[in-house]
Amino acid sequence: MRTGATAVTIRRAGIDDAAVVRGLILALAVHQNQGDAVTVSVADLERMLARPEITYLVAERAGRAVGYVSWLERTSFWSGEDYFALDDLFVAGPERGHGVGERLMRAVADAAKGKVIRWEVAEGNVAARRFYERIGARLVTKQICRWQPR
């Protein structure tokens, strides 16, 4: 089967894609050994995909989902400007290294129309860090705080 990126199409997922979207999210979580952390249901995703500030782009080859990128639109309290908070980027294992990830990021850039795009990457994810630097992103080290007060 051809794996050239030319045969891949990218489109915005809608509520009818919720089950496929859940499968892709689970695939990324399993890849990161965090499969148990995915508790979102298809019904939750149907609601989320209907929200205007949420965008989920799916990459497909011959009608089969092979990757995705997702983001939320947020507003900066410092600049007062909107920015894109990227949530996830994922390309299925056999599809990696053929430009699908870069095409997904270029699609985000097109949608951003000059807005800043921000996201997180684990320090140990060396390949993804190199990929982000190659497309021109600047990587800044910060620590993530999580707090779930009871």
Ligand SMILES: CC(C)(COP(=O)(O)OP(=O)(O)OC[C@H]1O[C@@H](n2cnc3c(N)ncnc32)[C@H](O)[C@@H]1OP(=O)(O)O)[C@@H](O)C(=O)NCCC(=O)NCCS
């Ligand atoms: C990072 C990722 C989205 C890149 O997608 P891709 O379609 O392979 O990317 P492209 O083909 O456009 O570019 C290839 C680059 O991806 C990087 N890459 C990361 N993991 C890779 C893998 N398993 N196979 C091939 N390339 C990989 C390489 O660094 C390569 O850059 P290089 O050419 O400088 O070596 C994809 O590899 C992936 O889904 N990885 C697992 C999930 C992940 O880490 N997501 C990012 C979380 S912040």
